[in-house]
Amino acid sequence: MPASFPRLAIWLLAWGLIGAVGSVLLARDRLSQLRNAFDTDARIVHRLLSQRVVQHDALLSSMALLQPPAGGEQRLSSVYPQILEVKRREGAAQWSYPDLTQAEARSRSLRRAELARLEFAQGRYVLVSAAEPASFALRLDLNAIVPWAEWPMNPKSSPVRVSLEHQGQQYIVQPGELGSGDWRFEAQKNLASESQPFNVVAVQQVAWSQLPWLRIAFWLMLVAALLAALFGLLRQREQRRRAEELLRLGQVARLNQMGELAAGLAHELNQPLTAVLANTQAAHRLLDDDPPELDTAREAMKQAATQARRASDVIARLRRSIDPSTSAILQSVSLADAAKAALNLLEPELHKHHVNATLDAPQPVFVQADPIALEQIIHNLLTNAIQAMANTPASQRSLMLSVASESANGVLSVQDSGSGISPEALPRVFEPFFSTREGGLGLGLSLCESLAEKMGGRLTASNHAPTGAVFQLTLALAQRSPS
16 A cells, blocks of 8 residues: 555665664774774884884984994994995095085084985985094985884785885885875874984875675674664564454444344334234134124234334345434544544555555645544444545546535545446445345445434435545534644
């Protein structure tokens, strides 16, 4: 039934929202883990490289202080693999490169080692320390500076790029796997050496493919399973409630029908049975006379037979006649709400018979009615409409309920797309025991008419062009809507 589609859409929307929120949280958690790991690795890288460059400052300071004999400084290369060459300038000798001379002057002025030559393209740089009587210079290998044994990442597979940058030059320590990522992590900090203030730059690009898709898929399936279980539980409860309501309505209907039948029998059979009794008693007295009055007795028996046939006709075609003095307890009831309740109750039947049901209630209409009786009327009208469309193609089965107010009355119309009511049957549709359906008892519409009359209303039937029938229930408007 189309009414089930909005409900399904709501459940799908709930699944989408809960799934999206959970997926975002899982993705954020994964990104947070990656960021924390990146920050930790960047700090370790900075600490390790800072320890190495500070070691160079210490070596130059030691040589400047100890002034080892000529040639003794060359042994440093065998101890420290990052030292490619050690140069020494004594007395009035000159450095082979002017930049070494300038760096020595700065070193003498600042009283610390100074950067003399930067060759990041070749992975080299030169550090100079001024001293007396000899000054020293170290030519260093950038790649050998890196303590790979303590390195926190696998330099071949790690996605993090690590580089050293200074004065527009860059040396790639670890290439990483930079690409077109959607999230970018970056950390940079100068090494802890005034003589080698290289900027350590770490960069990582995180792509969508690195998100925890398996965990997200599991979360979505888990949410779907939980919502499906909840949906099934609620649907089971609704079906149980609907079954209980149908049972209650069936019991009410049977009691009303029995009351109608008993009232009709009491009223319709009272007079003919009384006449049969009177005529048979009269015939008995006439036959006891001496001489018996046979002609008069025959007439009395003839009258008794006539009344007996009348009683037989009443049983075959009973006209409902409920005592009008018994009034129903009326209250303000919403016609639209009553119609919705009946549609909800019959939703499985509508779906089973492929009937497209719609309700048109542009504005609230409250009427004076007995809620149970009103519910029984609408239920019977909808059931009859479904049965009337049994021979209609499934794609053309439609049921239209409309609520409106006319003058001082509220009107509920039930229109189906069945074959309609034949001209011969239309005047008799509310007649007790009259039915055009095979096996029908013929009390449903008669009961509805009686219930409507007890509430001060009326129920009418007509055909609708080009096909189908329309039943209209008219009840007095309530003075005000219920609070």
